[in-house]
Amino acid sequence: xHILWTLIIGGVIGWLGGLIxxxxxxxxxxxxxxxxxxxxxxxxxxxxxxxxxxxxFALVPAIIGAIVVVLVISAILRxxxxx
Numbered sequence: 001x002h003i004l005w006t007l008i009i010g011g012v013i014g015w016l017g018g019l020i021x022x023x024x025x026x027x028x029x030x031x032x033x034x035x036x037x038x039x040x041x042x043x044x045x046x047x048x049x050x051x052x053x054x055x056x057f058a059l060v061p062a063i064i065g066a067i068v069v070v071l072v073i074s075a076i077l078r079x080x081x082x083x
Contacts, residue, residue, distance in 0.1 A: 002055070009055040010036035017066025023074045035073070039066025 011029060014036030018025040025031040040057045043065025051060030 005055045006037075006057075007033055009057055010034075010040065012036065013040055013057065013059070013062045013066050014070075016063050017070045020063070021067045021070045021074070023070050025070055026073065026077065035066050035069045036062070039063070039069040041065070042068060 011033040014025055014032035014034065017035055017039055018032065025035045027034065040062035043061030043063070044058060047061035047064060049058040049061065051058055053059070
């Protein structure tokens with residue numbers, strides 16, 4: 001049950017990251033989940049753990065990390081399309 005909860009919260013974090021960044025996450029729901037999980041890992045690694053915690057995710061660093069992941073993915077895809 002914990003894995004399902006983690007995937008749901010990861011998807012919401014990825015969706016919020018894309019919404020705040022103003023970019024769509026490629027891959028739809030799966031892309032949101034991946035962006036949320038990677039963003040949560042990156043945010044926790046760089047910023048530590050602060051703010052409310054849900055399903056073992058510190059939400060503030062997770063959302064900031066998801067924004068960074070979405071922006072990096074968007075920049076990579078934009079560069080790949082030009083080439």
